[in-house]
Amino acid sequence: MTGMTLRHRLTAGLLAASCMMPAAAQAQDDASMEARIARLEALVETLVERLDTQETRTSGQQAELQAQTEAVLVETQALQQEQAQLATQVAAVTEEQERDGFSIGNTQFTLGGYVKLDAISQRTSGGQVGSGSIVRDFLIPGAIPVGGTASGWDTDFSARQTRLNMRTSTDVGLENPVGTFVEVDFMVTSGGDERISNSYTPRMRQAYMTYGDWLLGQTWSTFQNVGALPESMDFVGTTPGTVFERQPMIRYTSGGLQIAAEQPETTVTTSSGGRVLAGDDTLPDMVIRYNHGGDWGSLTAAGIVRSLNVADDDFGMGDDSAFGYGLSLSGRIRVGERDDLRFMGTAGDGLGRYIGLNIVNDAAVNINGELDPIFTYSGFAAFRHFWADDLRSTIAGSYFKADNPVMLTGNQVTDESWNAFVNLVWSPASRFDVGIEYMYAERMLENGLSGDLQKVQVSSRLSF
Structure with missing residues (x-):
């Protein structure tokens, strides 16, 4: 797996999870998710830098870097799934509200x-x-x-x-x-x-x-x-x-x-x-x-x-x-x-x-x-x-x-x-x-x- 391919996968996954954030934010408090995304952003920046210089690494170091990268990808995908579920819930709630009528005050x-x-x-x-x-x-x-x-x-x-x-x-x-x-x-x-x-x-x-x-x-x-x-x-x-x-x-x-x-x-x-x-x-x-x-x-x-x-x-x-x-x-x-x-x-x-x-x-x-x-x-x-x-x-x-x-x-x-x-x-x-x-x-x-x-x-x- 090349550094360029990993970089693309990391960036695309993180971008997808971030883009889904506004819809999910309507359903519940997303402070924990925002913190997870911020942590993932920092990890991705570090990993991309290390990928750019991986040709100077030993085979053992490259294997360690590969494992860390895959772990970040797994967490990113999990985050995407959670955000997708929240977006579905928001859509269902919105549809039910539209069907059930409207609100004035309480x-x-x-x-x-x-x-x-x-x-x-x-x-x-x-x-x-x-x-x-x-x-x-x-x-x-x-x-x-x-x-x-x-x-x-x-x-x-x-x-x-x-x-x-x-x-x-x-x-x-x-x-x-x-x-x-x-x-x-x-x-x-x-x-x-x-x-x-x-x-x-x-x-x-x-x-x-x-x-x-x-x-x-x-x-x-x-x-x-x-x-x-x-x-x-x-x-x-x-x-x-x-x-x-x-x-x-x-x-x-x-x-x-x-x-x-x-x-x-x-x-x-x-x-x-x-x-x-x-x-x-x-x-x-x-x-x-x-x-x-x-x-x-x-x-x-x-x-x-x-x-x-x-x-x-x-x-x-x-x-x-x-x-x-x-x-x-x-x-x-x-x-x-x-x-x-x-x-x-x-x-x-x-x-x-x-x-x-x-x-x-x-x-x-x-x-x-x-x-x-x-x-x-x-x-x-x-x-x-x-x-x-x-x-x-x-x-x-x-x-x-x-x-x-x-x-x-x-x-x-x-x-x-x-x-x-x-x-x-x-x-x-x-x-x-x-x-x-x-x-x-x-x-x-x-x-x-x-x-x-x-x-x-x-x-x-x-x-x-």
Whole structure:
């Protein structure tokens, strides 16, 4: 090995390590690395001088010089590898920061949501659904028309499901940061009609704060397992068999265990089949839930207890309260590499407003003003299959049954409801979905009358 070759190798290695220094300096304190580079520079200068005069050295001295040179090269290469690793870490951190949002002061902001367009064509066998009705936006089992003249196929386009959210994390100088989450969409709100503007008022979906194991604010009920819901073009999908509720709460989480005190509200059915919101609740709905998961999927078990209440000012027949309760088991089980089975089963007394968008009420009231909780049971099952990496389908069905005290509620209230759907979803790019879905749903009253709804829906959604 000639002196010129060694000189080139030493100089090139040292230069590469030095050039990488600015990027690595962003990742951590590099005082030790700077010291190592300075020491290597001094060694290289000495070795280069000795290489220039090595022809006067003995063979033993030249061998010693060669060994020292190789040692410097080894340390230089090690330094290069460390600097390369640091540069990779810096790039990863930078990419994550860009993806996660931006910072103002001590607060990190992250924006998210999606834009969705729905094209829906539906018909109902038991009566016409009016233009602008929310029943034309998504399935509401308790509002399927019954007993009227069948409608034709009515078509609507809507972007109302478009959703925006903002998440923050603020360092307040405590052990944990304080987080917040606020989300809005444009469903079930007033606004412009389909003649001109199609403008709709934003509504608050979720708004809560978190600190450590605590959540305070409005979000999905702890009694509901959102992770078990199947993929559907419809807003909910398996609505008759689904626990579905968002409300204010205080929730504590420890591992898989969750305990929550949530917004109480008693919905009462009168003898005419009407609905009264008493607003006389004194105790929160209490929920306890346990989540368990693994590579195979996840399971959730949840229980709820409620105090249902009415007062003399509601019916003029005195005050009364009743005990409500419910149990729900739900989950998502992996089938093969990518497919999955999702399910939910729920039963209880006085659960009315928690099931299927309040298909029936929590309780009925008798002539003495006493509450009789209504027992219900419901559930759904859904299977999702991937035909290819960018193509998948879900087939699902759900069912609801109420044990109405007909002597109190009358026979015009919902006794049963069920639905089924199948869809095909194509994802031509990351976070971009295009899907088509067919749904059939039916509602039966206590008097035996029924009505059905058929719907074809095409949707496109871009998430961000």
